Amino acid sequence: MNIYDIEMKSLQNKPILLSDFEGKFILFVNVASKCGFTPQYKGLEELQNTYKDNLVVIGVPCNQFGSQEPGSSSEIKEFCEVNYGVSFLITEKIEVKGTNQHPLYQWLTSKKLNSKKSSSVKWNFQKYLVSPDGQLIDYYFSITKPLNSKITKHLNS
Template identity: 70%
Template sequence: MKPFKIFMATLFSKSSDQMEKTSIYDIKINRLNGTPLQLSDFKGKHILIVNVASKCGFTSQYKDLQKLYDRYNDKLVIIGVPCNQFGKQEPGNAEEIESFCEINYGVTFPITEKIDVKGTNQHPLFAWLTQKQLNGTSNSKVKWNFQKYLVDPQGNLIDYYFSITAPTSSKITKHIK
């Protein structure tokens, strides 16, 4: 059984009152090149997780995400998570996505494998980000590409921000400074 299916089977075998907060650091996800990205490596730093797409009206936010990463990389990691669920705006394969990010925006922050951020095949990372039973903070729905989730240095969800919120907005940076 695939890790996602095991995670979800375990999760939904419990009633909603039995579900309990879990740690983001235990969730498994791979980088674009297929190697594991260990979220636990980022303990002690803020983590800004963003579902990204290369053919979206918000794609230019890669530029500000990189600026944010360069400015605060001693206390912040940004993780771009490609997703093709919104208007099929991330059709590329791993190599195409990586090339696009590097060539067009000079992206140096981690980019993960392409995943589903909603629906029946929702990746465990986005299940954690969007379900209060798991993150202990709030429920949300991913509305579009470039929705952002900010996690504190102890692994707690701080808040989420819709696509229209610029990565360098004070709504986000006030937590990092």
Template identity: 65%
Template sequence: MNPLKAFVGTITTTDNNVTQKATQSIYDIEINNLQGQPIDLSNFKGKKILFVNVASKCGFTPQYRELQKLHEIYQNNLAVIGVPCNQFGRQEPGKSEEIQEFCERNYGVSFLVTEKINVKGDQQHPLYKWLTKKAINGKQNSTIKWNFQKYIIDENGEFLDYYYSITKPTNSRITQYLK
């Protein structure tokens, strides 16, 4: 028997990095801005999106400055979206108005900031379910470790990668996707 014929159609893979199609489009997820008005994520089709869970009283809070810089430099092909969260050290205790004032006054933030949500746990917002679950995003599982974790999505709404808090927004690992 020809040894090659024995393998035809029986090759399987155990590679956990195999990608699949997302079961939901990121553009269909509903989330509001800080003022409570709906954000239509489909308005960002054709741009990459950088989602960052943010907090005002965190050691990583100065990253707002670099996020604003990314927003200014790449605004034609990147949407920076800050997502306030109070789940890590209770470092985002403010109400919407306080968060907005803090961001504008201290860092000149003009990029989009959403309503405060849960990024993990039983009350995890659908946006972060999509970002952290391969079964939904089609690419990769992840765990939110702390404030200022970053997720980048491509122009077609496909998951690209994520970065822990220690990776600065202007790090080449992120900006490589923006050039």
């Protein structure tokens, strides 16, 4: 299985075809509306706008850390747009760890599937960067801001 085979839905319950983003970097971020890292939405939007020609930011709402994303799809969408002007893609709310872990996060966190490294999602706003050819580049903990050079150095190369 490669990253482009994984099926997801948007907040509007429409299919997201990751294969549509082949040839671009993809930054997956598990997001939450009521987290101390929530202001990173602003940086994610800036990152998306700065690198829009070769990057797609995808926010992935998750309520598994401190119940910090309790809202419905429409509440999440409205919160992101009103408070942070978010225009990047936001998926349906999923689980990023545990027995109901979404296939996307199975791939992102398992070396057996991504051929790069295994990890576990520690908190909201952990980031996973995938290369234009669908390979996991690396992951970054919540404290790594979206415009950090650890991320942008790949986008500038």
